[in-house]
Amino acid sequence: MAQGPVKLKPGDTIGILGGGQLGRMLAMAAARLGLRCQVFSPDPDSPAFDVVQAATCAEYADVEALELFANDVNVVTYEFENVPAATAMVLAARRPVLPAQKILETTQDRLVEKDFVSKLGIGTADYADVSSVATLHAAIARIGLPAVIKTRRFGYDGKGQAIVRDGDDIDQIWEDLGTKSAILEAFVPFEREISVIAARSASGQVECFDVTENEHRDHILKTSRAPAAIPDALAAQARAIAEKIASALDYVGVLAVELFVVPGNGAPTVLVNEIAPRVHNSGHWTLDGASISQFEQHIRAIAGWPLGKPVRHGEVVTMTNLIGDDILSYEQWLTVPGATVHLYGKGAPRPGRKMGHVTEVTPPRKS
Ligand SMILES: Nc1ncnc2c1ncn2[C@@H]1O[C@H](COP(=O)(O)OP(=O)(O)O)[C@@H](O)[C@H]1O
Ligand SMILES: [Mg+2]
Secondary structure (H helix, E strand, O other): OOOOOOOOOOOOEEEEEOOOHHHHHHHHHHHHOOOEEEEEEOOOOOHHHHHOOEEEEOOOOOHHHHHHHHHHOOEEEEOOOOOOHHHHHHHHOOOOEOOOHHHHHHHOOHHHHHHHHHHOOOOEOOEEEEOOHHHHHHHHHHHOOOEEEEEOOOOOOOOOEEEEOOOOOHHHHHHHHOOOOEEEEEOOOOOEEEEEEEEEOOOOOEEEOOOEEEEEEOOEEEEEEEOOOOOHHHHHHHHHHHHHHHHHOOOOEEEEEEEEEEOOOOOOEEEEEEEEOOOOHHHOOHHHHEOOOHHHHHHHHHHOOOOOOOOEOOOEEEEEEEEHHHHHHHHHHHOOOOEEEEEOOOOOOOOOOEEEEEEEEEOOOOO
């Protein structure tokens, strides 16, 4: 379908694929701007269903449901990168899908993504394509150990990856990974992990939030802190990388770039770890810690509205994820001065499940 640039009006409807907490927070941001959302998710217990009037509960392969959904909305976006290509194709034939479908192809596959980033002249860990135990041995011979083996597709929160160390049973690791398409990455002895949340409009305007520093526990993001405690020049470099990636993808919406800070010759440098073509957990602090949240920026970008210039509210903003049983302490968090509590309305607190988060803003220092 020939599609001009998207320009929504208040009252128009955004279709969101995926019904988790990201979809929920996108819909809440859209509502504040007078925009409606319709959420498409196969899971009847989707937290995002609670905050929208219109929901489609159907499988992503259900063409008829997708067509009806497309008819109801003005533009389609998504909260997760593993949208099946066929789903995106059905929708894109009827309504603009933003970020564009071709971006999913790059970001759904770690090898394609790493090739894309490297071709832009941006540093990553050394990596190799691995498709058999023989190629894994060859990759280890070239890259060395320790290293990280990752499935090319469908990995998240550390799932689908393993560290390979000297003396490990390589054949067993390959068997346990249970795939024929993986990449091996050199283990990066990072000093810290950071991320850049960037928004890009259809007209090419890019706005980045403050670079955020992230700590993981059991491979799951536990806390974020903005701004990252890194030199200004390094933060500028990280933002420039995110901007370059967004522009090269002709991206419309919010994207996150995860980076490693590594000790360099004299000064630290950065390597790109991965790209998430969506709003990101490490940007949740922006809900309470900035004049415009990552969710609002994404909605503005896909609506064809001007992006905001986000201003951070406090000296430092921290975000703590409530994972699994952490949620049981929500009442305690409610009593913490200065804390803002977000609960996602999910059911059982399974281990590793993101149930909510808390933001704390340190007021600006008095001079
Ligand atoms: N090459 C690497 N070297 C060191 N640590 C790594 C490497 N790759 C991943 N990690 C660690 O594992 C985490 C999860 O890996 P990532 O590739 O971001 O996958 P996911 O999709 O699960 O977020 C990273 O945030 C980092 O802490
Ligand atoms: Mg990651």
